[in-house]
Amino acid sequence: MKTLNNFTKGIIKENPVLVLVLGTCPTLATSTSVINALGMGAAATIVLFFSNILISALRKVIPDKVRIPCYIVLIAGLVTAVQMLVKAYAPALDESLGIYLPLIVVNCIILGRAEMFASKNKIFDSAVDALGMGLGFTLALFLMATIREVFGNGTFCGLEIPVLSDNKISIMTMAPGGFLVFGLLIAAVNKFGKHKPKKSEFGCAGCPQAEICSKAGCADVKEAAEND
């Protein structure tokens, strides 16, 4: 049950993009077309999967004070490997993702999961968490990219859609359209998702990360959540 929860929480309840609002930069930049979004999602998921496993396995070895540099070194090594693989087997994807592929190193989702989850949990749980978060990231990207590509370019995965391809709303594939779709999706998730931020809760209690955060103030919230 807990394993299942670890997996599904990344999809809606703690969706890295739409609820935790992490990894905004690659989300906005690579959601211009569905193919790019899926490629980006897959690459980030692979890196996240292996980085969570490695960091979880090494969590007792890595000294607390230098943990962030250690995580970065591990993640950077994995990103380099993924980038080489993409360059070798999918050069077109490498071309269209450009700088955003190596920038997975500094993707907040990956570092965030290392810090919030993998450094405190067992290897299997961390792997499941990575898959869930990766799927959540990919789904959010896919959703955004679908909206932006269909309306902005009149195509889906490169296939032309009859009426829409004659009436392109080109702002959707540009940066302003990205922010617009992003905002609307977050609003929709807040409205229809199970986690509804209450208007008065601006402190730790209203934060979607309260349960996993290690800040002193959040401990009470965590306990309260566990007692529920």
Added chain:
Amino acid sequence: MSKLVSSVSPHFFTKRTTRTIMLDVIIALLPAAVASVIVFGWRSLLVIGVCVVSCIVCEYLFEKLCKRENTAGDLSAVVTGMLLAFNLPVSIPLWQAVFGSVVAIIVVKQLFGGIGQNFANPAITARIVLMTAFSGTMTHWTAPVIAPDTVSSATPLAAASKGLSEAMPSYLDLFLGNHAGCLGETCALALLLGGIYLMIRRVISWHTPVVYIATVALMSFICGKDALYQVLSGGLILGAVFMATDYATTPHTKWGKVIFGAGCGLITVLIRFWGNLPEGVSFSILLMNILTPYISRLTRQKPLTGGAKA
């Protein structure tokens, strides 16, 4: 009034409400609307109608959906719709005009809290969104129907920036609106009539429009351009009179208005002479809208008695 309402003094009240102010603005916009029909034909009336109706519908539906106090009857949506239509070319596909209305009312106005809460002018922002989204249809200029020998033509500013002197209309044509451009911006005479009406009715003060237009004229003169031509062409008068004087998005103080107008003028000239686009009025007003809170803070008036230190 069925219920007696008692409140603390002052007990003054005026009959002026949002509705009467908006009605005044609509009256002031009417000459330009008539001019647009004369210059561009009946389709301009259709575009204005579509924009107005879709703005009211958006306002009504959104407020209904959010269970807010319904302001669809206060005529502010009508003003937004008319101003938006005035910023569109006559040949625009109607669904794009509706898209603009949705952006203006829902995205720019209602999402920020409705009337009085929006930080940017809805009509201007919607025009910029449409310009970015549909750059083809938004820059497809039709020549006036009263000069039937041409089908499409350059706007006066485009002609001037490309140095096409034979395509540049005369001052009289510019003043009367006999040239290509957006629906409501061509006829300077009608816009000035509306502006004077608003100033007489004290709906707007003279500061912003006069300083704005004067800045553009002065800067054009300094840069060695034809100042009168620059003032009469493009959306300058429309923007200066009707959009740079919006209550919610411009400063309230006298000096704030002067700074706002001068800033708009400066940015307009910079875009016209050195920018990529032939016209910069809409961008200048949007950029100054963003600075409005700071201008208001800088020019805050001291209380009459000196007051406590702010």
